[in-house]
Every structure is written in C-alpha cells, then in structure tokens.
Amino acid sequence: MVSGKKHTLVTLVEDKPGVLNRVASLFRRRAFNIESIAVGQSEQPDLSRMTIVVTGDFAQVEQVRKQLDKLIDVVKVSDITEEEMVARELALVKVKSDISNRSEIIQIADIFRANIVDVASDSLTIEVTGEEDKVDSLIELLRDFGIKELSRTGRIALTRGGRGSAK
Amino acid sequence: MKKTGAQILCESLIEEGVEIIFGFPGGALLPLYDTLLLYPQLRHILVRHEQGAAHAADGYARVKHKAGVCLATSGPGATNLVTGIANAYMDSSPMVAITGQVARPFIGKDAFQEIDITGITLPVTKHNYVITRVEEIARVVKEAFYIAQTGRPGPVLIDLPRDVQEEKTEFIYSGKVDLRGYKTVFRGHPSQVKKAGKLINGAVRPLIIAGQGVVISQAYSELEELAEKTQTAVVTTLLGIGSFPENHALSFGMLGMHGTAYANMAVQNADLIIAIGMRFDDRATADTKGFAPQARIIHIDIDPAEIDKNVSVDVPIVGDARQVLQSLNKEVNEMKHEEWLEQIIQWRQEHPATNIREGDELLPQYVIRQIYEITGGEAVIVTGVGQHQMWSAQHFFYDRPDSFISSGGLGTMGFELPAAIGAKAGRPDRTVWCVAGDGGFQMTMQEMATVVQDKLDIKIAVINNGSLGMVRQWQELFYERRYSGTQLWNPDFVKIAEAYGIPGIRVGRKDEVISAIQEAMYYPGAFLLEFVVEPEENVYPMVPPGLTLSKVMELPEAAQSKMGG
Numbered sequence: 001m002v003s004g005k006k007h008t009l010v011t012l013v014e015d016k017p018g019v020l021n022r023v024a025s026l027f028r029r030r031a032f033n034i035e036s037i038a039v040g041q042s043e044q045p046d047l048s049r050m051t052i053v054v055t056g057d058f059a060q061v062e063q064v065r066k067q068l069d070k071l072i073d074v075v076k077v078s079d080i081t082e083e084e085m086v087a088r089e090l091a092l093v094k095v096k097s098d099i100s101n102r103s104e105i106i107q108i109a110d111i112f113r114a115n116i117v118d119v120a121s122d123s124l125t126i127e128v129t130g131e132e133d134k135v136d137s138l139i140e141l142l143r144d145f146g147i148k149e150l151s152r153t154g155r156i157a158l159t160r161g162g163r164g165s166a167k
Numbered sequence: 168m169k170k171t172g173a174q175i176l177c178e179s180l181i182e183e184g185v186e187i188i189f190g191f192p193g194g195a196l197l198p199l200y201d202t203l204l205l206y207p208q209l210r211h212i213l214v215r216h217e218q219g220a221a222h223a224a225d226g227y228a229r230v231k232h233k234a235g236v237c238l239a240t241s242g243p244g245a246t247n248l249v250t251g252i253a254n255a256y257m258d259s260s261p262m263v264a265i266t267g268q269v270a271r272p273f274i275g276k277d278a279f280q281e282i283d284i285t286g287i288t289l290p291v292t293k294h295n296y297v298i299t300r301v302e303e304i305a306r307v308v309k310e311a312f313y314i315a316q317t318g319r320p321g322p323v324l325i326d327l328p329r330d331v332q333e334e335k336t337e338f339i340y341s342g343k344v345d346l347r348g349y350k351t352v353f354r355g356h357p358s359q360v361k362k363a364g365k366l367i368n369g370a371v372r373p374l375i376i377a378g379q380g381v382v383i384s385q386a387y388s389e390l391e392e393l394a395e396k397t398q399t400a401v402v403t404t405l406l407g408i409g410s411f412p413e414n415h416a417l418s419f420g421m422l423g424m425h426g427t428a429y430a431n432m433a434v435q436n437a438d439l440i441i442a443i444g445m446r447f448d449d450r451a452t453a454d455t456k457g458f459a460p461q462a463r464i465i466h467i468d469i470d471p472a473e474i475d476k477n478v479s480v481d482v483p484i485v486g487d488a489r490q491v492l493q494s495l496n497k498e499v500n501e502m503k504h505e506e507w508l509e510q511i512i513q514w515r516q517e518h519p520a521t522n523i524r525e526g527d528e529l530l531p532q533y534v535i536r537q538i539y540e541i542t543g544g545e546a547v548i549v550t551g552v553g554q555h556q557m558w559s560a561q562h563f564f565y566d567r568p569d570s571f572i573s574s575g576g577l578g579t580m581g582f583e584l585p586a587a588i589g590a591k592a593g594r595p596d597r598t599v600w601c602v603a604g605d606g607g608f609q610m611t612m613q614e615m616a617t618v619v620q621d622k623l624d625i626k627i628a629v630i631n632n633g634s635l636g637m638v639r640q641w642q643e644l645f646y647e648r649r650y651s652g653t654q655l656w657n658p659d660f661v662k663i664a665e666a667y668g669i670p671g672i673r674v675g676r677k678d679e680v681i682s683a684i685q686e687a688m689y690y691p692g693a694f695l696l697e698f699v700v701e702p703e704e705n706v707y708p709m710v711p712p713g714l715t716l717s718k719v720m721e722l723p724e725a726a727q728s729k730m731g732g
C-alpha cells in the first residue's frame with residue numbers, strides 16, 4: 001500500500017490484553033503498512049487511545065477503518081485526516097559530540113526548542129517534540145554529526161476545538 | 168450455592184438454548200467432560216476429528232439459524248478446529264467454539280499441549296476470549312452467543328483453562344450484554360431506503376441478486392414480495408440458493424463462474440442491480456471491472472465493511488435484509504418489466520442450463536437430478552467442494568430454504584459429511600443427502616463412525632469420478648490436459664461403508680440409478696451410494712478466470728447437440 005496520502009486514524013479501544021495485537025493483525029491481513037502506531041491511556045480509565053498513521057487512498061483507508069470498527073474491542077475509530085487537528089511526535093536523538101562541536105549542536109537544538117536531556121563526553125541526547133516535519137528537519141541537521149541512536153514515538157493526534165471524540 | 172466453572176459453562180450453554188455439542192475430549196477438558204454427565208439435556212456428539220466437530224456445528228447452525236457449538240481440547244484438538252472455524256467465518260455461520268487450555272500456571276511455559284489458539288484464530292473469528300477467572304464464564308458465554316448470532320454472524324472462540332473449570336463461584340446468568348464496542352445496525356437508513364425505492368421505480372431492466380444474507384435474516388417472503396410487486400427477475404449466489412424458490416417464474420438460477428448463462432447475461436445487461444445480503448465475491452462477479460457495466464447498484468448488507476469493498480455501489484443500505492426489505496417494499500411501485508423479462512427468458516431458451524446430455528453414460532448431473540426427483544425436492548443437500556458441488560447447485564431445484572448447505576467462501580473439501588451430520592442432528596425431520604466428492608470424502612469419511620454411533624439417518628452419495636475433478640477440469644482446459652496430482656486411486660467405498668456398519672451399493676450404470684436411490688431412501692438408516700461416473704465430465708457453463716461474466720464458456724457444440732430435456 002504505497003500510493004495515496006498519509007491518514008491519521010484515531011481509535012478508542014478497550015484497555016485489555018491483546019487489543020494491540022488485534023489491531024495490528026488486522027492491518028497486516030488487509031495488506032496495510034502501519035507507518036506508526038502510538039498507544040496510551042485516554043481520558044477514560046478503561047479505554048486507551050491509539051493513533052495510527054497509514055498511507056493509502058481514501059477508499060482503502062475507509063475499508064480498513066470499517067474493518068477496525070468491527071473489532072469488538074474497538075469502541076470508536078475516526079479518520080481525522082481532513083479535520084483540523086493537533087498532531088505531535090516526540091523523538092530522542094543521541095548524537096556523536098565532543099567538546100569541539102557541543103555548542104554548535106546545542107545551538108541547533110535551541111532553534112528547534114529541543115532539550116538536551118543527557119550529556120556525555122562523546123555524545124549528546126536531544127529530546128524534540130513537534131509535528132513530524134519539524135522532527136524530520138532536526139534529525140536531518142543532526143545527521144552531519146553522526147547519529148548514534150534514534151527513537152521516535154510516532155504521531156499522536158487530537159482534533160482541535162471543544163468537541164471531544166470520546167462519546 | 169457455589170458451582171464449578173465447568174458447571175457454570177454447562178448451565179450457561181443451557182441458558183442459551185444449546186441442545187447439542189459436537190466435541191472431542193482431552194486432558195485439558197477432563198473436568199468439563201466429567202461435568203457433562205450431569206447435564207443429559209446437553210447431547211454430546213463425539214466426532215472422530217475436531218475438524219468434523221466444527222463443520223458439524225456449522226451445518227447445524229445453517230439449518231437451525233442459531234449458533235452451533237463445538238468443543239475441543241487444548242493443543243492439537245484446538246488446532247484441528249481451525250479449518251472448520253475459518254469455514255464458518257468465511258460463510259458467516261454462527262458458531263461458538265470452546266477449547267480447553269492448560270491450567271493458568273502453565274500458560275506461557277510451552278506446557279504439554281499448550282497452544283495459543285486465540286492468537287491462531289484471531290483472523291478467522293468474529294471475536295475470541297481467554298477466560299482467566301471463573302467469575303467471567305457466564306458473562307463471556309452470554310457475549311459469545313450474542314456476538315456469534317447477531318449482526319453478520321460468525322464464529323466466536325472461548326479458551327477455557329483447565330483449572331478454571333474446577334474453580335468455584337456463584338452462578339448468576341445475566342440476560343444483558345454490555346459491549347460498547349459492538350454495534351449492529353438493523354434498520355436501513357430511511358433516506359437511503361427512499362433513494363433505493365426511487366431507483367427501483369425508475370428502472371427498466373432491474374435485477375435482484377440474492378445472497379446468503381437473505382437466508383440468514385430469513386427474508387424469504389419479503390424478497391418474494393419485492394420481486395413480485397416490481398416484477399423483477401431474481402438470481403442468487405451459491406450460498407443464496409434457497410433464498411428464492413427456483414420454481415418461481417421470476418427465478419433465473421445462480422450467477423457467477425458456474426452460473427447459468429442467462430443469469431450472467433441478465434447481470435451484464437441490467438440497468439439496476441439490487442444486491443441483497445451478498446458480498447460481490449469474485450466467484451460471483453468474475454472480473455469486477457467489467458461487472459454489470461450498465462447498472463447502477465443498490466447494496467443491502469448488514470456489514471458496513473462490505474459496502475464498496477469489491478464493487479463500488481450507488482445506494483448502500485446498511486441493515487438487516489428482512490427489515491430493510493420490509494421498508495423498501497413500501498417505497499416501490501407495482502411495475503411490469505415484460506420486455507426485459509421476455510429477453511431473459513429468450514436467453515434461457517437459447518442457452519439452456521438445466522438440460523442433461525442424453526446417452527448411456529452415467530453422468531453425475533443425472534445422479535443429482537434423480538436425487539431431486541426421488542426426494543421430491545425436499546432433501547437437504549450437503550456438498551463438498553468441486554465439480555459435484557456445482558452439479559448439486561445446478562441440477563437440483565431448490566424450492567425451499569435451508570436445502571443447500573455448502574462451503575462457499577473457504578471452499579473446504581471434506582465439509583460434506585460432518586456438515587451433513589450437523590444438519591441431520593439439527594433437523595432430524597428432514598431428509599439429508601450428503602453429496603460427496605471421491606476426493607473430499609476421503610478427507611473426513613471417518614465421521615461415518617459418528618453417523619453410526621449417533622444413529623443419524625444420512626444418505627451419502629459419493630460421486631466417484633476417479634479424480635480431483637474440479638482441479639482436473641482446470642488442467643484440461645487451461646494446462647493442455649497435463650494432469651498433475653489429480654488422479655485418484657480410490658478404496659472400495661461400499662466396503663468401507665460396510666466396515667462402519669453402513670450398507671451401500673456401487674452404481675456404475677445409468678439404469679441402476681433410480682432403483683439405488685430408492686433403496687437408499689427406503690432403508691431406515693444411513694446408506695451409501697457410490698456412483699462411478701464419467702471421469703472426464705466438466706462443469707459448464709463456466710466463466711474462465713480473469714474474464715467478465717459476459718464471457719461464458721458453454722458446453723462444447725458436439726455435446727450440446729445430444730441434449731435432451
């Protein structure tokens with residue numbers, strides 16, 4: 001599934017063992033590549049919110065959305081791609097760094113309002129939050145120094161405005 | 168008073184109206200099997216392979232319109248169920264499958280006969296459960312039956328660890344289920360129904376395609392009303408057989424790969440398709456790009472995910488076929504489509520599909536037709552998969568519901584005998600004929616022991632063409648007759664039946680067919696007929712793979728000239 005654009009699916013699922021497996025298995029079976037999936041607590045104690053990013057054309061994503069909705073443990077699923085949303089991602093980047101370039105890297109991090117969360121004699125670890133574009137750009141700039149380790153959370157998203165999507 | 172998990176399971180099943188369990192025991196089910204002795208109202212039918220238990224539950228479900236129950240032990244017992252569960256999933260058959268599991272302290276330790284059956288069956292169940300506490304049993308059973316039997320039906324699996332079967336708690340059976348993530352829409356959206364009504368009222372060449380959804384929701388009279396009121400021709404899918412009487416003037420048989428030429432021509436020339444409870448399976452539509460090119464499409468289905476999945480439609484209506492048709496019938500006008508119906512009738516005259524070649528050879532089609540004649544069309548026909556399945560669909564005329572039981576979506580060889588067991592156990596009042604392929608029969612024929620042990624009066628017709636006929640047909644037509652892996656050495660089926668205590672007759676000549684079928688019918692119990700038929704007979708008409716429904720391949724000319732009525 002390479003054609004089409006990126007879609008953001010937001011789902012509320014029962015907070016039970018095996019639910020992530022059910023969701024992931026469905027994407028695999030319908031031959032969809034999940035670009036990212038982020039799971040965590042929602043505003044309701046026994047429900048988790050999953051944010052799933054997939055690429056596909058509208059009909060394909062709509063099909064997978066309906067299949068997801070059929071899972072008993074999926075309480076709600078919406079494709080919020082066309083809606084106004086706030087989307088964020090967090091990344092931790094461990095960059096090679098020594099005394100000679102440390103301040104240069106810190107300057108770059110500052111421009112991105114990223115935080116230095118660990119300093120060692122041969123590395124710096126930077127924490128950055130934002131939309132994927134911003135995270136991508138920072139990572140690109142840091143590549144020149146040599147990235148030792150990188151970890152990204154994948155997108156989490158909520159629609160803008162007062163309307164809750166919970167019920 | 169506190170009860171054990173096993174007792175609670177049995178009592179919950181009784182609450183759900185379960186009468187029969189098809190099962191096979193094992194270590195992880197010892198407590199449950201011991202408890203079953205206390206509940207004689209739960210009839211246990213011991214199969215000879217767990218696949219048989221699942222198919223039997225499936226066959227039972229299809230004639231009873233309620234969930235069939237199968238039971239297997241952990242590990243290999245559970246994995247043996249999988250084909251039957253997948254079959255039920257593909258054909259939307261309601262089923263509750265219960266598997267034993269190793270005791271909780273052993274889970275995750277690769278204990279003896281421990282297998283992750285919920286993981287394995289994830290993609291072939293509507294939902295599944297692992298029970299972790301005895302307090303959950305009653306609720307889970309309630310939910311399982313509710314999920315299996317409502318909306319688009321399907322199999323639900325419950326994995327029950329051995330030690331939970333022995334744990335005790337109070338038994339409280341609640342009449343309610345609370346599943347916030349499970350929603351089914353039964354009534355079609357009124358504005359969609361109105362739109363559909365308008366399309367129907369304006370159509371010149373309308374056609375109804377009835378699928379298994381009509382059977383599941385038992386919308387027979389509603390479908391008849393729609394067809395008659397609007398004088399619309401009806402064709403069915405393979406599993407839609409029985410949704411509309413085939414002796415009705417508006418019935419034009421089955422569409423699809425082995426459908427009648429006139430049904431397919433009607434699809435290709437219609438200006439409106441009213442698809443009810445069918446999912447545009449590729450065996451029904453052939454190449455979807457050229458499917459019904461002139462038609463707008465109304466699609467009525469209870470599963471929203473079926474809308475626009477294979478074919479994009481103009482007016483989708485999500486809902487139960489029966490309820491939607493009830494409201495749709497109020498929107499449509501009385502109409503006549505004489506010219507269009509005349510046209511389809513003319514196609515039928517030009518491309519007859521139900522004639523059987525004359526001559527002395529013993530043709531499988533003739534066997535099916537004689538079963539139809541001699542049973543007065545009242546039999547339940549349960550088939551395997553292959554040529555005999557298609558001949559059973561084509562040459563028996565199904566006038567009443569629940570008469571054709573077949574594996575459609577998964578196409579599971581070996582379905583025939585165990586599914587017939589389920590059908591007969593569920594409906595002992597009906598004559599049940601198992602029409603088996605000589606290949607498929609050998610996959611599950613050990614269930615003859617079940618037939619005998621449970622005194623089930625099932626008539627078995629083995630269509631012996633000496634080959635895996637359907638595959639052989641494809642090799643003949645598309646691989647220049649290079650027969651690879653399709654020729655069968657067969658045992659003596661009559662002797663095998665006899666060894667099981669089932670009398671039988673081998674029929675090799677056409678003039679023996681009628682008396683043999685009559686003898687089987689008169690015999691008060693199971694009976695096997697082996698028909699040694701023309702080995703290279705093919706199923707026609709046929710739409711070759713990859714082509715549209717317009718490209719129907721009919722019986723070769725030479726053979727056609729020998730046609731009789």
Ligand SMILES: Cc1ncc(C[n+]2csc(CCOP(=O)(O)OP(=O)(O)O)c2C)c(N)n1
Nearest residue numbers: 553554555578580604605606607635636637
């Ligand atoms: C379990 C299984 N294995 C393989 C197939 C592929 N297959 C489809 S039809 C067929 C031939 C069936 O032979 P038989 O049961 O003798 O029926 P016939 O076509 O000869 O009537 C085969 C092998 C299948 N459908 N199911």
Ligand SMILES: [Mg+2]
Nearest residue numbers: 605606634636
């Ligand atoms: Mg055969």
